[in-house]
Amino acid sequence: MTPRQRRMWGVGLVLFGAGVATALALQAFRENILYFYTPSQIESGEAPVARAFRIGGLVVPGSVHREPGDIDMSFVLTDNAHTVTVAYSKILPDLFREGQGIIARGRLGEDGVFSAEEVLAKHDENYMPPELAEALENTSHPGQSN
Amino acid sequence: MQEFLNMGGYAGYVWGAFGLTTVVLLLNVVLARRYHRQAAIRARRRHGSLS
Amino acid sequence: MKFLPKFVHRLASPPHFYRLAERWTPWLGLVAIVLILAGAYGGLVIAPVDYQMGDGFRIIYVHVPSAWLSLLVYMVMASAAAVGLIWRIKLAHAVAASCAPVGAWFTFLALATGAIWGKPMWGAWWVWDARLTSELVLLFLYLGYIALHGAIDERTRADRAAGLLAVVGVVNVPIIHYSVEWWTTLHQPASITKMGSPSIRDPAMLIPLLIMSIGFMVYFAAVLAIRVRGEVLEREWHKRWVSEILGDT
Missing domain, CATH: 2.40.50.140 (Nucleic acid-binding proteins)
Structure with a gap:
């Protein structure tokens, strides 16, 4: 392995580790993030x-x-x-x-x-002008869901 | 015109947001140019002290 | 270095890049000014009012481009830092260091214009939901890069330490983007990253936003070009080409 390849792996592993650690932390604190x-x-x-x-x-x-x-x-x-x-x-x-x-x-x-x-x-x-909102209201229900 | 400036009662918010954005965009240009100018001055001075 | 194509090598040569950036900056600046003015005119004058927020929705034309740029600049910064770390290209670190202050300002703008928008619409300047909090973390990542880079005297070590921080911070980018889907937030989900069917259906509303966003990108390229030139001078001051260039002007 050349030094450059070693550095590539190093940077990749650091990023991977940070990603896993963050994912675990977010999972653990899920309740508080809601x-x-x-x-x-x-x-x-x-x-x-x-x-x-x-x-x-x-x-x-x-x-x-x-x-x-x-x-x-x-x-x-x-x-x-x-x-x-x-x-x-x-x-x-x-x-x-x-x-x-x-x-x-x-x-x-x-x-x-x-x-x-x-x-x-x-x-x-959703963003739209009033006329379009009205037209949508008449045909179906506009996207009021969150 | 008056109606345009009034922004349907949101004048302070809309013009505030656009005004702030304009100021920051201009400021970024000023800061970048100043950084380049000062780097050039420093580089010249260091060169002078070398030779 | 043999993986990299030839033009990358040429681009990575500081004197070549310096002259290229110098030549391109006025044009980038001109295009940025035209696009941003056109986008602002479209957003403030041509776009119709929103059915719920009335004229208040026009803040989108500065808020969304700022927020996009805050993420885009971070990706540019982290990519440059990674290239600098792996291939030991000095110019890449100069680019990363130049991105940090610009990105921090875009993040500040996204947060500030969001607060100005949130007050009348939501009823609050600030809430600690996942989207707003992760965007605030982005600001701290930029400031952390600047502080760490400034705290280490020797430039090569400063580049590597701060560059590693930038790479690690990439983890925050998908969190910001998906925060509105992964958790319940006050902030609404994305309007126009959904491919095919953006939630802004009126072209008169959508097109100014796209023009404004492209304008912000070109503006970023112009400011970056100026900053990288300064950064290159700081790093290469002892080289002959620098004295040649500075002697000329």
């Missing part, structure tokens, strides 16, 4: 219900309730399998609307209602 849990994961007991965590899902159309003259509101999140009711009383992001993907941070109460301290809107990867 940014949010879905309503189904809460149902199946995968979510850390003892502490504050984030849940993500789509706002069920027609489920947004506001008390008149009050900032308190509630809405239902779904992942098209299970649902969770979320209560919230702060300012909503611009993209919050029915059918939109939402991530809420807070705690799950005894009554099964998730009381959120923070609500973030999740955008999907």
Whole structure:
């Protein structure tokens, strides 16, 4: 083996080792890298219900309730399998609307209602002008899945 | 024109992002040119001290 | 060295590369300016508003090209470092060292424009999801390369140590790219890396983004050409060709 081939193997092995180590570390910390849990994961007991965590899902159309003259509101999140009711009383992001993907941070109460301290809107990867969105809405459902 | 500048109410965000990008792109050119110029000056000086 | 084709040898010769870069820089700069201005005009004026984000979506035209370049520059840097380590080509290390500050600035831009975009749309400047965190790690890899290279006095050793860091850091590149698929994140998945069916369907929206991205690449080539020339002078100052070139100008 020439010195150059030795160096080639050296660089390759270092990269391989770093890759394996990183893959193992990411696998070990998988839970912590997940940014949010879905309503189904809460149902199946995968979510850390003892502490504050984030849940993500789509706002069920027609489920947004506001008390008149009050900032308190509630809405239902779904992942098209299970649902969770979320209560919230702060300012909503611009993209919050029915059918939109939402991530809420807070705690799950005894009554099964998730009381959120923070609500973030999740955008999907689709961009289009309003006319096209309307046309798609009329033919089929636009890509609202996350 | 007013409508264009207003960016549908996102003026601060859109122009902020484009402005910042312009500044960084220009800055990179300035820094690269300065690096080259100073390298040339250093190379000349070192040469001078050799001969 | 016999594996490498002849033109690579010629290109790897510092005086040849120096003159080539000098000749090409103005043209690269000109093309970059034209493309970036065209992309900005297309993105700010021609592209229609997004059905959800309105005019706010126009930040995509600086955010996405910056983010792509942050990854592209890293791949160039790591490849150059690997070539430098394996074939002991000095010019390759000069290229790697020149990539680091430019890549760091692109990464900063991607993070900063992303924050400016995230605030009105998501409702937060910053979140610790996998995409944003791995992009921040990329910034630290660039800064780590610069710091390590600067901390070692002897240039050959600095090149090798920092070059090895650059190669190891390549592991982060697929993590950034696939973070939005492997884990749940606030950041949306990729819009136009999916071959065949990009999620930006309107050409008036998509084409300015592509023009802007190509413009950023040409811009990077121009800035890199200037930096590598400086880097070559730093390394080859004692050679005769340097005094010939510097004497001429």
